[in-house]
Amino acid sequence: MAIERTFQPLPPWQRTDYCGALRASDAGRQVALWGWVSGRRDHGGLVFLDLRDREGIVQVVFNPERSAAAHEHARTVRAEYFVAVKGEVVRRAPNTVNAALPSGGIEVMADALEVLNASAPPPFPIADEEIAGSQSGAMSLSGSQSGAMVSEELRLRYRYLDLRRPRMQRNLRLRHAIVRATRAHFDEHGFVEVETPILWRPTPEGARDYLVPSRVNPGRFYALPQSPQLLKQVLMVGGLDRYYQIAKCFRDEDLRANRQPEFSQIDVEMTCPRPEDIMTIVEGMFARIYRDALGVTLSVPFTRLTYEEAMERFGSDKPDARFGMELKNLTDAFAKTELNVIRRSLAEGGAVYALKLSGEFQPTRRELDELVAQTHSRFGLGLSWAKVAGSEWQGPIAKHIGHTERSGAALALELKAGDTLFLIAGARDKVRPALGDVRLQLGTRFARPARHLLRFLWVVNFPLFEYSEQEKRLTSVNHPFTAPCPEELEALERDPLSAHSLSYDVVLNGEELGGGSIRIHNSEVQLKIFELLGLSREQAVDKFGFLLEALSYGAPPHGGIALGVDRIAMLVCGTDSLRDVMAFPKTQRAVDLMSGAPTEVDSAQLKELSVKVVL
């Protein structure tokens, strides 16, 4: 076939409307449309096509009495053909109205049809989902997105088809609304968007870097930024006063459902802020995002918890506050217990924490056993449980628990018959996170009615350092540029582990959405922190010389925050996978199934880069 008969680079006519945007008020209009064939119902004499574009679908009717040629042509089209249609919008007869379709009150009587491109049969249905979706009404904000059952492998392999599906269309447009609201918000508050380089230098601390060889500097490498942290600090020294950016970040670590190797951050920094100022700006940003994207009004300010309070009450530095089941310290009640395991850990200075699962929920023995096993394998701690039956307890440990312990627990936890009590003893710093994990498991399993809630909160005053068993040294809880609390500066050297930082994390429903801090703007203090982290002056200058130098030239106090755009989009879209809010995500093995990246490269390219592959 002659190529000019199969390839028409220009459309035969201009579109007047989006298919999915047509409504009863358009009745009587002549329209020109284009879109994908979403479904075909061929009655021999009469052909119905569902035509889909990004706004939705509209039914097009081909009647031989109106146009014999168009009718004949319509019989040959198939799913996902891209076609152009001209016709008249007509109101449907009452008995043929389709209430399940926003455009169901009207249809387009076709006068002409052009196939702009045929389609091979798609490997999975594009159309199924929109019908299911339209019948069940508007998608819930946080409900699960089951959609048409298609394996994710296929969806990623044919991502362009997956993106045609209404769910992905909706998610990407919600994400767009988030980014637009973000830009508007920061712009209105005097923040300047500045781009920072993607090719930059490796910085120690944190994750593995993605490296890029430099052709013109053989043997040297750029690193893709894990975040623009240092650059934004330098921008403050540079006098930008208020900066923000939607920044691409790269970390070469193993993937999770909520972790991709490249992701976007809303990166913010300002001059002379108090933590309050940053938190207020960010609360305003979230309020704007939820208003613009979903029409939801958030109540601000968000709850604020100190790190210590979060750990004490929830056993987590990113508490899911949609449900209660808070931890209680029962160390005193168990001070004289006869239960050996607990007595032993108390003797070693340990603590006892407990939580209760309300009697309306009854875990099975199997679920209990799994929790015990998981707590042991993840934290190396023994989880004990007991069922409350009046003043007695039932379960493996029940007979070893004395009256004092039982009444102490009953008082602290307000135990009622039927409740299940969970208990862990050991070093306090291990017990709280372990029980926090149990709390989360139980909450996800049993407290599901609270799913739709939006429980934003701030966790502030993180410890400045923690001790790394692996590296046998102090490491920064946040990053080494985080400023210590001013009243603790004095104690910094004496007892660094007791120091806290001017830091704040924003958490929604147990998911950390972002974190930031007031930074160190003094090169001597910065050097002192490096020293505590085990970095010599020489090493510090080698790696961060440019920062130390910048700080020495009248660097103003500054601070900021970084927020995960992808995670925010996940929560706004009500999905539990980052892959559903990114156009072209990678698999757990960091592969792009559509393009096949990463690929091998030919030897000439490697040679040019002075790189040798050793496998």
Next chain:
RNA sequence: GGGGUCGUAGUUCAGCCCGGUUAGAACGCCGGCCUGUCACGUCGGAAGUCGUGGGUUCAAAUCCCAUCGGCCCCGCCA
């Protein structure tokens, strides 16, 4: 690096435990009929490297080992 789970027509899955006829179903696809369907209906048809490799066995989708890939989790990662 480790644990779990899945892999069978284009798709979603059954069959696998307890090995044995020609590996089934639904949707999709192809062809016929059909002027009010919208999950159209109806009649007919095609469609399989049972992920891959090896082993056990007279015989393997089924049992064993290895390996590849998707997903979830731990480690890792702010």
